[in-house]
Amino acid sequence: MLKKTLLLIDGSNFIFRAYHAVPPLTTSDGRPTNAIRGFLSMLRVLMKDVPTEYVACVVDPKGKTFRSDIYPEYKANRPPMPEELAVQIPVIFEGVKKEGIPFLQVPGIEADDTIGTLAKRATAEGFTVVIATGDKDYAQLVNEDVILINTMGKDNTWMNTEGVIQKFGVPPDRIIDYLALMGDKIDNVPGVPKCGEKTAVKWINEYGSMDGVIENADKIKGKIGENLRNSLEFLPTARALVTIKTDADLSEEVPTFETLRLREPNREELMDYYNKLEFRTWARELKKSSAAGEVKSLDSASSASKRAVVGAAPIEGETLDLFASESQAAPERxxxxxxxxxxxxxxxxxxxxxxxxxxxxxxxxxxxxxxxxxxxxxxxxxxxxxxxxxxxxxxxxxxxxxxxxxxxxxxxxxxxxxxxxxxxxxxxxxxxxxxxxxxxxxxxxxxxxxxxxxxxxxxxxxxxxxxxxxxxxxxxxxxxxxxxxxxxxxxxxxxxxxxxxxxxxxxxxxxxxxxxxxxxxxxxDKKLESIYRDIELPISLVLFKMEQNGVLIDSMLLNKQTAELQAQLKELEEKAYEAAGETFKLSSPKQLGEILFDKMGVMIADSKPKKTASGNYSTSEEVLSELAADYPLAKIALEYRTLSKLMTTYTEKLPHMVDKKDGRIHTTFEQAVAVTGRLSSTNPNLQNIPIRTEEGRKVREAFIAAPGCKLISADYSQIELRIMAHLSEDPGLVDAFRHNADIHTATAAEVFGKARDQVTPNDRRIAKVINFGLIYGMSAFGLAKNLGIDRQDAKNYITKYFARYPGVRDYMDRIKALADRQGYVETALGRRLWLPDMRAGGMRRAAAERAAINAPMQGSAADLIKLSMIAVQKWIEDKKLKSKLILQIHDELIMEVPEDEVALVTENLPKIMDSVVTLHVPLIAEVGSGDNWEAAH
CATH class of the missing domain: 3.30.420.10 (Ribonuclease H-like superfamily/Ribonuclease H)
Structure with a gap:
């Protein structure tokens, strides 16, 4: 006679894993559903893998349990549950019940103790027990009648006794000792400090058990032995905390195992549940199966959807439906x-x-x-x-x-x-x-x-x-x-x-x-399909051609610049020694910190800075920048680092990266890295050559045109501000750009209430910082710090700015609300920019809100420059020109152009770039040419 199977689901474990596995997903009215969808999808996988009539989904109760009486600090370090998960949990419980799966939440008894008790009772009554979990603690329950399954492992891991030994290095009856020795950071159970998996296994295999380890504690040498001896008093408590109870009183909740028999769901309630959550494909499946006279619940999930539910992409609010359309199992390779x-x-x-x-x-x-x-x-x-x-x-x-x-x-x-x-x-x-x-x-x-x-x-x-x-x-x-x-x-x-x-x-x-x-x-999603078909696929071919073209490098000039930088660095070292009163290694953050904060007694905010985890003072760029105005050594160190990085990253390195076959550098344009859609470059990274310093501009002089050619540079003017005007539709901004006004002067006139011809250079400087700062989500504090002014003055500037450009404020409020509701924002062309931290807390949430404002502008600019590259390359090929696209840096295109084509390219390049899309404001590309990259500006 075949044994009956009881499937016990660690619901608490599943909930958190589903929440973190599935990206933000919401209904059309903004209710989060990613954890709900992920959890129920995981159940679909599980019910297909473990066909059984007996099942229980078990979750932790609210409040404390007996373990808190044993050790009041138990689970004390756990962060509060994210609000966007908390609101989904009751809906998950409702869904489990509506699907016909018995649900258990026993007051005062944790899920693992409920599962442990049911497992012991069930095996005594002749059941085979399968526990679905990702929690290693359950390995202590494994025996010939109890196995574990992990549906979120790499391949739906099934673990029996041999599997436990293979995975952990000890058998199931030693898992408790193994866990107690290591402790559990998540549940705040102290073990032996610095005792990891390997050490715990070694001790247990050598001494037989934790009791054997305790008895032989004096024999264990070194710091770890000292840690063990210091932990002996608490180890029995640790063992009690990690031991799963198998004798909890569940007589009321589960009088017999018939209580845990899988039930047929109520199709009307289930249909209503799916529709409210906008799980449309499941609703269609249920409707179709109901019409055929059967109820299609969780245990009838298709093998295709089984394979890919967890971690699937959020698309159009309902991405996981993608897999439900797969009606056949994957073909055999x-x-x-x-x-x-x-x-x-x-x-x-x-x-x-x-x-x-x-x-x-x-x-x-x-x-x-x-x-x-x-x-x-x-x-x-x-x-x-x-x-x-x-x-x-x-x-x-x-x-x-x-x-x-x-x-x-x-x-x-x-x-x-x-x-x-x-x-x-x-x-x-x-x-x-x-x-x-x-x-x-x-x-x-x-x-x-x-x-x-x-x-x-x-x-x-x-x-x-x-x-x-x-x-x-x-x-x-x-x-x-x-x-x-x-x-x-x-x-x-x-x-x-x-x-x-x-x-x-x-x-x-x-x-x-x-x-x-x-x-x-x-x-x-036609917008996403267009981003893929009309931008990403064709730009891939353009980038391939640009990488093949490469850019010619003057290695001798770079070698000369390296020698000049070495001389400058030597001078800075001498200045640093003079400022410090002794010689030291200026390139060493540790030694610099000791000189600044120990010897010189430098204070930050009237106190000595705290040391980092490494035990050293922080001498980050942020710290040194704060000190640079008052302490010459900090300013010297900043300049030293800038020049040193320029030398090691570019002037020294680039000559060694030149392809000997053609004397050119062939950078790789990374197309699928930046979340905004922007391109980046590697081997070497040419995006980060500084352009605001004389030394950085000199490096660009080493990027030269081939004999008989010129380099032509075309750069979008104030592209992100123009996109802000387009997206916000603010009348003031739109009007300024349509009339080709200097936007910073126009902003200064609005903010300071002056005629444009009365705006001073300082007024314009402040307006420029405001213009660019606000599109990056800069706060009053950030503006004050950037301008070196009082925070209240900065707040007043921002208030005046939004009073003059109310459409910008409205746009920022709208876009943050939209990002919070749906978990993403879009570029002007429909590229989707996901913001997973919109539902986080504190600094992560604040950073996500800033990104929600800026990402559409950065992403739209990325889309425009890519469309320009595609259009320019097509024009080159249609006209059968010898000109070549060779570089793309941020919003700038660089071409190598034969001298007899310079006039034609100079005339047509800005026209092509200005017309790739139509916005509410004109696009303007500024063009220059020269013998090298710097001269082309």
Whole structure:
């Protein structure tokens, strides 16, 4: 006779995990629902994995329990529950009950004690017990009849006795000792200080139990032994606190296990519940199943939705519905490794026949020092049906099971270059570089799952391993686990073709599945689909061409600048020694702090500054800036750091980054990093070259035009202020820009009540700080500090500003309220900018509110410059010009232009940039040219 199964759900654990796993999600009237949706989705996964008629969802009661009597400080350090979660909890409880799942919240008895008691009773009555939790404390309950399941692990981890030993290093009957020795920071249970997992396991395995450890405490040497001996008195209490009770009185709540039998939900109540929470897909499923004469509750979740509920993206207020539309289980992956040219030709012909019918996926394995030297080692192709192929590529003729790059190019030419054969990839810009380095081009790159993820959820990780887990619940091994790291890191050649093929084909398989899901999500939101199709995909190709173009560098000039900076740094060191009265290492924050605060007795706000966690005084830029006006040494240190960073980051480093083949630097433009949509650059980072200092401007002189060419720079004028005028529709701001007035003078005239011709330079300076400060959410305190004025004066300036520009104040209030209600804001073109901290507290909330104001402006500016780059590149190609886009820095485009095309480009470039979109105010791009980047300004 088969045993019955009792499923016990650690509801308290699930609630917090659901809340933190699912990004902000709200109803149309602003009620948060992310924890509700995540929790019920997790139950769907669970009920599919553990089919049973007996189940209980158990949560902690309100108030204290017996553990608080044992130790009053128990759980004392726990922060208060976020308000946006607290309001969802009663609704979660309501949903559990409406779904027909027995629900338990026993006064005075924690959830783990309720579960422990039920587990012991159930096994005594012949049940197998499955406990669903992510809490390690429950491992103490595991035995031959009790197992754990973790639905939020990498692969729905099931843990029996052997699993506990494998995971923790001790058997279930020693978990209590293990926990007591380590203590529990979350529940504020002190253990032995500095005793971690390894130490606890070592002691228990050596001495048999915690009692054995206590008996042998004198034998344990060093500081950890001293910590143990100092903890002996409390350890029995710690053991009592981490021990799950198995004899709680539940006679009223669960007189028999029939009380815990799964019930059929009331379809009308459930439908009303779904509709109120705007869970539309679940409501449609319920309606459809009701019409068929059955009630479709949590235990009937599809296998596809099971895979990807937790951590799914918030889209249009209801993203998790994406997975409910998947009616079939994921296809099984079938891998074929191509071993010769004949098989390769057969594969190419097979893939070519799919042109116009199906989009294939592709993932390329490559190795090399930088993107200009990446070489392909293999290519994996995949289909939605799970079929995948791996083609080894190797230029070594001794590699008998690989195909040379030129042979690969000949065989797969029509696969790679056919625009009608749609291809999906991951980071297709890099894939283009890999193939370009061996003379191959790519056409028909229809989708990039990294960019799809970026458009849907800019604030989350876009690593393919994370995407596979978050969206598909599919575990991808990362490169480090295959190749290792550091000095012992292997190459793909070292691990062999079979392992490399498995690595690549898994990614092709995941790309195909993600692409299907992401395209569905994007098609449901036309604005996001436009951001992806009209901006992110085409700009990826433009950036690839810019990275291939590179920028010419004058290394000799940079070497000369390095020598000059070294001389300046030497002078500053001598000045610092004179100011300090002794020699010391100026580059050492520790030594600088000791000189300033111990020897010189410098005070901040009438007191000596506190030391950091490292035991040293803080000499951060903020601290030194505060002291610089009164203490020469602080000012010297600031200048020293600025010049030193300039030298080590640019003048010394850039000459070593020049590609020897063409004398150019080929930076990488990171497209899927900044949450606002802005581009950044790496290897090297050219976005942070200072432009306000003479030394920084000199560095830009080393970026030069090729012989017979000029550099042309085009920069949007006051783009973020113009976008503020557009978004706020404030009549005063809009009018000033439409009449091409100096906006800072116009603002000064409004704030100070003067005619524009009476505005003084200082008035304009204050207005400029206000203009730019307010779009970054600057407070009166920040304005006062920036201007060096009294806070009340700063407050008066802001009051006058909003009195003259009331539309700006209205916009700021509206956008913060909107961000609070829906968890995101949008750019002028509809790019979604998520603000997870809008429902946090304190400083995080304040920072999110500032971001809510500024992000639409930064993001809109990012969209505009990307559209400009796309339009400029198209114009270059349409006109068949030799001019090249080479750099994008913030709101500026830099082109390398042959001298006979300079007049044409200078005339047309601003026209193209000014007309990419129509705003309430005109866009103005200012253009300059010169022999180097600095001269082009």
């Amino acid at each position: 079938k891998l074929t490794i191509i071993q010769d040219e004949t098989q390769a030709k057969e594969l190419a012909q097979h893939l070519e026949k799919l042109a116009g019918q199906e989009e294939i996926s592709m993932y390329v394995i490559s190795e090399g020092e930088g993107q200009q030297s990446l070489q392909p080692l293999g290519a994996a192709f995949g289909r939605e049906n799970g079929e995948s192929w791996y083609v080894p590529i190797e230029d070594d003729i001794l590699m008998s099971d690989a195909i040379a790059p030129e042979v690969f190019g000949d065989i797969f030419k029509n696969v790679l270059n056919n625009p009608k054969l749609g291809k999906a990839g991951y980071d297709i810009k890099q894939t283009r570089h890999v193939f370009a380095n061996v003379g191959l081009t790519l056409e028909g790159m229809q989708d990039d799952v990294m960019l799809q993820s970026y458009v849907l959820e800019a604030h989350r990780s876009h690593a393919i391993e994370k995407l596979a887990m978050n969206w598909l619940q599919y575990e991808l091994a990362d490169e480090e686990s295959l190749l290792g790291k550091g000095a012992k890191k292997k190459s793909f050649r070292d691990v062999g073709t079979e392992k490399t093929a498995e690595f690549a084909s898994q990614r092709a398989y995941v790309i195909a599945r993600l692409n299907r899901l992401f395209n569905k999500a994007l098609s449901d």
